[in-house]
Amino acid sequence: MKELSPIDLCGCGDTGYLSKRTIPIDLAQGLGHIHQVPIYHCGSKLCDQYTLPSLVVSRIDDLADIMEEKGLQSLEFYWEDQEGPQDFSSLVESLIGRLSNHKYEDVIVIFVLPGQSIVFQSQQDSSEFYQLKYLQKDDKGTWFSFLKFYSEEPLTVEEFPEYEPTYVKELGVIAIDEVEDALNDEFGGVI
Ligand SMILES: [Zn+2]
Structure with missing residues (x-):
């Protein structure tokens, strides 16, 4: 398992974020594919x-x-010192870092728990909050829980891990690849 920087350059010259994709590869037996290759x-x-x-x-x-x-x-990418599937923690961190820089139509990001959660507050109703929370990785993918809750009290990042909101509603469990689209739909798009 190698430590890769969460950010580098994309092939187009813009900032690139660590993610994974299937890439083609020329082999003696013809064209092959490697899945889950770390890329920017x-x-x-x-x-x-x-x-x-x-x-x-x-x-x-x-x-x-x-x-x-x-x-x-075809083959799933793995490192030489690795037996099982790759640890997804750097992907989760990278996604959360990227989302926390987005400005949405309907909400603002109020704080981030790195590698775990982002908390959003509605622009319309200051008691309405949303949380995107890393749940788990299993053999079907990497999953986030998307929650909505209300709080009359202002929230702080220091108190949040102990905080138990009332009226929590789980809006969905979302695969890592679908998180950005789901947030855009719910929050009226990125501005
Ligand atoms: Zn690009």
């Missing part, structure tokens, strides 16, 4: 470029050798 991408739907961290480039060469040896067409 700016997050724009219009941008089809990305960059590969240099550690990942050299690992891909090794994985290509393994695929050729075993005759595999």
